[in-house]
Amino acid sequence: MWKGIVEDGFWQSEIWDRKKDGTLYAAFQSIVAVRDKENKIVNYIAISHDITEMKNREKTIQQLAFYDFLTKLPNRKLFEQEVESFIKSSHYSNKTFAMLFLDLDNFKWVNDSLGHRFGDKVLVEVSKKISSAISQDCIAARLGGDEFVILAPYEKSLSISQLASKIIEDVRVPLVVEGKEINVGWSIGISLFPENATSYTLLMQNADTAMYAAKAKGKNNFKFFADEMNKSAKERLLIDTRLRYATSSAAFTLNYQPKYSCIEKQIKGLEALIRWQDPVLGFVPPDKFIPIAEESGYIYDIGLWVIKEALRALKVIHSIDASLTMAINVSGKQLENSDFYEDVVAIVRESAIATEKIEFEITETAIMENIQSVVPILQKIKEFGIKISIDDFGTGYSSMAYLKKLPLDSLKIDRAFIMDLEKDEEDRAIVQAILALSNALNLTTIAEGVEKIEHKEILEEMGCNIYQGYLYSKPLDLNALLEFMS
Ligand code: C2E
Ligand code: CA
Ligand code: CA
Numbered sequence: 001m002w003k004g005i006v007e008d009g010f011w012q013s014e015i016w017d018r019k020k021d022g023t024l025y026a027a028f029q030s031i032v033a034v035r036d037k038e039n040k041i042v043n044y045i046a047i048s049h050d051i052t053e054m055k056n057r058e059k060t061i062q063q064l065a066f067y068d069f070l071t072k073l074p075n076r077k078l079f080e081q082e083v084e085s086f087i088k089s090s091h092y093s094n095k096t097f098a099m100l101f102l103d104l105d106n107f108k109w110v111n112d113s114l115g116h117r118f119g120d121k122v123l124v125e126v127s128k129k130i131s132s133a134i135s136q137d138c139i140a141a142r143l144g145g146d147e148f149v150i151l152a153p154y155e156k157s158l159s160i161s162q163l164a165s166k167i168i169e170d171v172r173v174p175l176v177v178e179g180k181e182i183n184v185g186w187s188i189g190i191s192l193f194p195e196n197a198t199s200y201t202l203l204m205q206n207a208d209t210a211m212y213a214a215k216a217k218g219k220n221n222f223k224f225f226a227d228e229m230n231k232s233a234k235e236r237l238l239i240d241t242r243l244r245y246a247t248s249s250a251a252f253t254l255n256y257q258p259k260y261s262c263i264e265k266q267i268k269g270l271e272a273l274i275r276w277q278d279p280v281l282g283f284v285p286p287d288k289f290i291p292i293a294e295e296s297g298y299i300y301d302i303g304l305w306v307i308k309e310a311l312r313a314l315k316v317i318h319s320i321d322a323s324l325t326m327a328i329n330v331s332g333k334q335l336e337n338s339d340f341y342e343d344v345v346a347i348v349r350e351s352a353i354a355t356e357k358i359e360f361e362i363t364e365t366a367i368m369e370n371i372q373s374v375v376p377i378l379q380k381i382k383e384f385g386i387k388i389s390i391d392d393f394g395t396g397y398s399s400m401a402y403l404k405k406l407p408l409d410s411l412k413i414d415r416a417f418i419m420d421l422e423k424d425e426e427d428r429a430i431v432q433a434i435l436a437l438s439n440a441l442n443l444t445t446i447a448e449g450v451e452k453i454e455h456k457e458i459l460e461e462m463g464c465n466i467y468q469g470y471l472y473s474k475p476l477d478l479n480a481l482l483e484f485m486s
Contacts, residue, residue, distance in 0.1 A: 001013075001031070005031055005033050005044070006033070006041075006062060009032065009033045009035070010030070010031070010032050011030070011031045011268075012028070012029065012030040012032070013028075014026060014027070014028055014029075014051065015027055015028075015029050015030065017029070017048065019453075024269070025050055025052050026050070026051045026052050026054075026055045027048045027049060027050055027051060028048070028051050029046060029047070029048045029049075030047045030048075031042065031044055031046045031048070031370065032045045032046075032081070035266070035440075038144060038444070039254055044135075044176070045347075048222050050428070053132065056183050060078065061356065063109070063460070065077065066078035066243055067318075068141070068142040070120055070123060070124060070142070071123060071124055071127035071142050073127055073130075073131070073140055073141050073142045074139060074140070074141040074142075075142065075143075076141065076143050076144070076207060077373065078141065078144075079139065079141035079151070080151060082139050082198055083099070083151055083200045084360050086151065086153075086193075087193065087198065087200065089175075090162055090471065091147075092172065092473050093203045093210035095343040096149055096153070096154060096155070096192065096193060096194065097152060097153045097154060097190045097192075097193050097273030098150075098151075098152045098154055098157070098160045098190050098191070098193070099149065099150070099151060099152075099190065099192075099193065099203045099204065099206075099207045100149065100150040100152060100160075100163070100164060100167075100188055100189070100207065100222075100337070101147070101148075101149055101188065101189040101190070101191075101204070101208050101210070101211040101313035102147065102148040102149065102150070102167065102186050102187075102188050102211070103146060103147050103148075103186070103187050103188075103211050104122075104126065104171075104185070104186060104211050105184060105185040105186065105187055105215070105219035105220060106183070106184055106185065106219075107119065107122070107145075107146040107184060107367070108241065109370075109372075110122055110182060110184065112372065113372050113415065114182075114205065118177065118180075119218070120176065120386050121177045122175060122177055122182065122184065123142075123146065123176055125175050126148075126171055126175070126267070127140075127142060127148070129167070129170045129171050129432055130148060130150065130167060132170075133166050133167045133170050134152065134163065134167075135151060135155050135367065137152075138150055138151060138152045138153070139151045139359050140161075145202050147154075150163075151252075153459060157192065160190060160192075161222070164188045164190060164222035165195065165222070167186060167188065168185065168186050168220055168221070168222065168247060168323070169464060171184055171185060171186055171227075172220065178252075185219050185220035185224070186220065186222075187204075187211055187214040187215040187219055187220070187221055188211060188214055188222035188223070188447045189207045189208060189209065189211025189212065189213065189214055189222070189223055189225065190207060190210055190212030190222060190223065190224045190225060190393040191203045191204075191206035191207040191225040192223075192224070192225070193208060193242075196225045206225040208227045209225060209233055209369075210223045210224060210225040210226075210229060211223075212228050215284070227425065235454075236292055238281065238285060239281065239288065239289050239292050240292050240295075240296055242278050242280055242281055242284075243289060243292065243293055243296065243298050244296075244298070246276060246278060247301050247302060251276055251277060252274055252275065252276055252302065252305065252306075252309075253274075253275045253277070253477065254272045254273065254275065254306065254309050254310060254313065254380075254477075255272075255273045255274075255311065255475035255476055255477055256270040256271065256272055256273070256326075256475060256477075256478065256481045257270065257271045257273060257316075257468055257473060257474065257476070257478055257485065258270055258468070258472060258473050258484075259271065259313075259327075259446055259466055259467070259468045259483075260466065260467055260468070260472040260473075261465055261466050261467075262456065262465045262467070263465045264288075264461050265326060267321070267485065268324075268325070268466055269324055269326065269327060269359065270314075270324060270326050270327065270481070271308060271326075271327040271329070271361065271468065271475075272309075272310035272313070272324070272326060272327065272328050272474045273286065273329070273330070274286050274290075274302070274306055274329075275292070276289055279317055282419075283368070288485050294331050294333040297333070299331050299333050300333070300334055300337050300340075302333065303330060303334045304343055304347065305350075306328060306329075307328055307344065307347050308347050308351070310328050311326065311327050311348070311351035311353050311358070312351065313326070313478050314326040314357065314358075315351065315352075316355055316478065316482070317478075317481070317482070317485075318353075318357075320446035320485050320486060321485065323434060324357070324443060325356075325357050325358065325359050325360040325387070326353075326357065326358055326359065327360070327361050327389060328358070328359070328360055329360075329361045329362075329416070330360045330361065330367060331362075331363075331366060332362070332363075332365075332370055332374070335366075335370075335377050335378070336373065339397060340377065341377060341380050341381065341384075344381065344384075344386070345384060348384075348386070354385075355384055355385025355386050356385055356387065358385075358386045358387065358389070359386065359387040359389055359409070359410070360381065360389065361385055361389045361391040361412065362374075362378075362388065362389070362390065362391060363390075363391045363392045363395075363396070364390050364391065364392055364393050364394070364395060364398055365392070365395065366395035367390065367396075367402075367406065368396050368397055368398055368399070368402065368457070370403055374445070375406065377404060378406060378407055379407050382407035384476075385404070387409040387410070388407055388408050388409055388410075389408070389409060389410040389411065389412060389446075390403075390405075390406070390408055390410075390411050390412065391412050392412065392414045392448075393411050393412055393413055393414055393434060394413060394414045394416070394417055394430065394434055395416065404441065408441070409438075409443065409444060410443050410444035410445065410446060410486050411434070411438045411441075411446070412445075412446045412447075412448050412468075413431060413434050413435075413445065413447045413448060413464070414448060415449025417430050417431050418431070418447050418448060418449045418450055418451075418455055418459075418469070419449060419451075420457060421454070421455050421458050422452065422455065424455040428462075429460065430461060431447075431459070431464070432462055435462055435463060435464055438439040439463075443464065445466065445475045446465050446466045446467065446468060447463075447466070447467040447468070447469075448468050448469065449468075449469050449470075450467040450468065450469030450470075450471045450472070451471055452471060455469070456471060
């Protein structure tokens with residue numbers, strides 16, 4: 001300052017000044033040196049503007065541009081800058097860090113059933129949990145929605161596992177928001193710098209991919225990125241592209257698997273199972289393409305086609321045995337579509353099949369994930385006369401209170417519990433318990449995936465008399481089924 005004033009006669013800049021009461025304030029100060037005829041400095045004139053307000057505005061703008069309004073955490077833009085500067089500095093310091101991609105499980109449910117305002121409060125609560133779980137050298141940010149990211153420097157990847165587990169554990173204890181206890185969980189994907197990627201974009205992409213893998217593994221989980229995940233992401237994309245062509249051509253067929261009653265010693269009904277033969281990909285099993293069709297929305301049209309085709313086949317099957325029912329798998333995404341009920345009614349009327357000969361199988365998970373919206377539509381379907389069955393039972397998280405409310409006719413015990421029935425005492429106990437529950441709710445119980453005579457014997461002894469599985473028959477195409485039946 002003095003150098004400027006003495007040499008140039010003028011100086012100006014922003015300074016911190018102190019008021020008489022001692023408080024600091026920001027000022028814009030200009031100082032001019034006044035000289036006499038001999039060019040000697042005789043006076044100084046200083047003009048000072050209080051710029052506190054301007055500084056505050058600047059701060060607000062900064063806050064708005066770089067911080068999330070709701071949680072006050074850094075936003076995507078600031079996070080990206082931080083990561084970039086971390087990557088730059090790593091060139092000379094050999095720093096390593098992990099990128100954690102966090103996504104709340106069941107947040108959609110919270111928003112849908114308790115409202116957005118409540119959802120916002122949940123986001124604030126979980127962001128506090130994140131902030132308190134991470135150490136000072138970590139940076140957490142909110143990307144938007146229920147997605148968060150953390151940059152975590154590390155020396156051993158073990159410490160990153162510990163961090164991820166801690167974050168998951170911290171939100172696993174029920175959150176209390178407005179006096180309500182709610183359960184949410186995290187799915188976390190982790191990518192490492194520099195092992196998995198060396199750019200912000202790729203680190204993000206890989207962490208996101210790993211997060212999806214964590215979700216698929218079952219929620220409340222974390223997963224480190226692995227190269228195979230990219231392979232499976234590519235495969236999904238390819239299936240998605242091919243499905244677009246398949247929906248408009250005759251790529252799909254149905255197979256039918258009988259359900260057999262050990263007491264009546266006869267077929268009780270059939271289940272329609274879709275088959276897809278693609279000219280490029282070859283045979284793709286439904287386990288693989290149905291989830292993708294659900295995500296893309298193609299499942300809706302595919303599902304309607306399945307109903308039409310299964311009822312057309314049932315008409316033919318009824319010429320041999322008019323008592324048989326046809327079970328059709330219906331995914332949660334189909335039920336979510338507001339046209340579903342009307343479309344089903346139209347197809348069933350057109351087929352001229354009695355509604356009590358038709359059954360919809362819906363997985364336990366699909367029902368429980370959207371319980372609020374699913375109950376009314378199931379009720380309408382049930383009133384129309386179609387039977388309803390809860391599929392893959394035992395793999396989801398059913399609440400007894402909800403089970404009672406559902407308009408169910410039957411329950412299918414998941415294959416996972418039947419597979420090792422003859423060896424595994426725990427599985428036998430579970431099957432016994434499911435049977436007791438099913439009986440208490442007055443439902444017909446069907447065991448899936450019965451492959452061995454031992455399975456059948458144990459089930460019969462426990463009082464489960466209807467089964468489905470390779471032991472009696474594999475899924476068959478219509479001609480093979482008609483031959484099998486006669
Ligand atoms: P799901 O509904 O649980 O069907 C039973 C699956 O187990 C079928 O597999 C069937 O072929 C297989 N299976 C039957 N008995 C045995 C056995 O004894 N041992 C073994 N290892 N497997 C047995 P698939 O046909 O591959 O279908 C897989 C899943 O794809 C189905 O599971 C269902 O969730 C879904 N899916 C199939 N068709 C459709 C459809 O038309 N619509 C919808 N939304 N989903 C479908
Ligand atoms: Ca099924
Ligand atoms: Ca099943």
